[in-house]
Amino acid sequence: MNVGTEWLIDAFGCQAESLRDTDLLKSVCERIIHDLDLRVVGEPLWHKFAGAGGVTAIFLLTESHLSFHTYPEVGTATFNLYCCRERPRWEWEENLQASIGARQVTVREILRGQTAIDDTVALNSIIRIESEREGREL
Amino acid sequence: MNVGTEWLIDAFGCQAESLRDTDLLKSVCERIIHDLDLRVVGEPLWHKFAGAGGVTAIFLLTESHLSFHTYPEVGTATFNLYCCRERPRWEWEENLQASIGARQVTVREILRGQTAIDDTVALNSIIRIESEREGREL
Numbered sequence: 001m002n003v004g005t006e007w008l009i010d011a012f013g014c015q016a017e018s019l020r021d022t023d024l025l026k027s028v029c030e031r032i033i034h035d036l037d038l039r040v041v042g043e044p045l046w047h048k049f050a051g052a053g054g055v056t057a058i059f060l061l062t063e064s065h066l067s068f069h070t071y072p073e074v075g076t077a078t079f080n081l082y083c084c085r086e087r088p089r090w091e092w093e094e095n096l097q098a099s100i101g102a103r104q105v106t107v108r109e110i111l112r113g114q115t116a117i118d119d120t121v122a123l124n125s126i127i128r129i130e131s132e133r134e135g136r137e138l
Numbered sequence: 139m140n141v142g143t144e145w146l147i148d149a150f151g152c153q154a155e156s157l158r159d160t161d162l163l164k165s166v167c168e169r170i171i172h173d174l175d176l177r178v179v180g181e182p183l184w185h186k187f188a189g190a191g192g193v194t195a196i197f198l199l200t201e202s203h204l205s206f207h208t209y210p211e212v213g214t215a216t217f218n219l220y221c222c223r224e225r226p227r228w229e230w231e232e233n234l235q236a237s238i239g240a241r242q243v244t245v246r247e248i249l250r251g252q253t254a255i256d257d258t259v260a261l262n263s264i265i266r267i268e269s270e271r272e273g274r275e276l
Contacts, residue, residue, distance in 0.1 A: 003209045003216065008144070010251055045198040047179050058196045058203055060183040065196055065205055069222065071141045071251065078141065078250045080218065084207065104253060112216045113148055113209065115242060 003113030004064055004084035011077045011096045013103030019054055019070035019077055022046065028099050029057060029066065036087045038063050063087065077102070082112070141251030142202055142222035149215045149234045151241030157192050157208035157215055160184065166237050167195060167204065174225045176201050201225065215240070220250070 018024055033040060039062040046057045054070035054077075064082035071077070077100060081090070089109070096102040156162055171178060177200040184195045192208035192215075202220035209215070215238060219228070227247070234240040 001212050001214070003212065003214050004207070006146070006218075008248065008250070010253075012251075012253055041185050041194075042183055045180055045183060045196070047198055056179075056198060056202065058183065058198050058205070060185055060194060060196050064194065064207055067196070067203055067205070067220075069142070069202055069220070071222075074139050074141065074251070076139070076141055076251045080144075080220070082205075082207070082218070084209075106253070108248075110146065110246075112146070113150075113212070113214045115148075115150055115244070 001113055002111050004082055004111075005087070006064075006080060006082040006110045006112055007089070007092070008108040008110065009079040009081070009092045009096070010106045011079070011092075011100065011102035011104070012075060012106075013101070014070075014075045014077055014096075015101035016072040016075060018100040019072040019075070020048070020052070022048055022055055024099065025055055025057065025068070025070070028095070029059065029068070031095065031099075032066060032081065032090055033059070033061075036081075036083075036090060038066070038083075038087075139251055140249050142220055142249075143225070144202075144218060144220040144248045144250055145227070145230070146246040146248065147217040147219070147230045147234070148244045149217070149230075149238065149240035149242070150213060151239070152208075152213045152215055152234075153239035154210040154213060156238040157210040157213070158186070158190070160186055160193055162237065163193055163195065163206070163208070166233070167197065167206070169233065169237075170204060170219065170228055171197070171199075174219075174221075174228060176204070176221075176225075 041060045044059040058067040068079040093105040182197040196205040206217040231243040
């Protein structure tokens with residue numbers, strides 16, 4: 001029996017400074033929560049790693065959880081959104097391009113709680129976002 | 139570039155009372171953290187849903203995060219363990235059978251942060267645990 005859907009999102013080629021910007025990352029999470037009408041339980045956990053390190057945050061939701069980890073040194077951010085209530089798919093590609101400058105985004109959608117799982121891992125999309133900023137390398 | 143390994147574990151046929159037992163579930167998480175030498179950052183988030191509902195917990199780790207959700211009504215528990223530091227694979231099958239009575243456990247291992255992801259979803263194992271308790275149905 002399916003008990004929820006989990007999206008695993010990996011965003012590449014992001015702006016390093018955005019991946020250390022707690023306020024910016026907060027606004028991304030707030031938008032996800034708002035757009036999908038998610039309900040946060042308690043205080044989210046946030047941690048900013050020292051020096052040039054990234055940021056981690058975890059939200060416990062009535063619907064399950066939202067988390068992310070950023071790796072400024074390689075321009076990568078990874079998100080997990082686990083929902084036990086049916087929710088539409090967020091526009092990760094467009095939104096992460098606009099907010100943290102992602103140039104490539106992969107979204108994997110995985111059904112949780114199914115005993116027959118060989119058909120439950122679906123690669124939803126891999127899109128390559130053509131950068132308009134010349135000279136920037138992935 | 140690989141930035142971490144995430145294990146997605148779905149356990150089926152668990153004892154409903156175990157999936158509502160916060161102390162028992164705490165001891166399972168403590169064992170995972172101890173066995174894999176993980177480091178918890180801040181206070182973990184816990185939530186017990188009302189009535190016959192399940193339990194959710196999330197640990198922010200130096201290594202990334204550990205979370206679980208239980209669904210006593212269908213005997214299911216799902217765990218996520220995301221580690222950006224190389225860690226051995228925990229013995230989910232044996233440990234979840236012994237602790238929460240799981241009769242079937244699936245473990246998926248997913249590499250995070252790789253742009254070529256079609257080969258990064260590996261179904262590590264599906265094992266069926268033969269119950270010694272007669273008359274118990276999955």
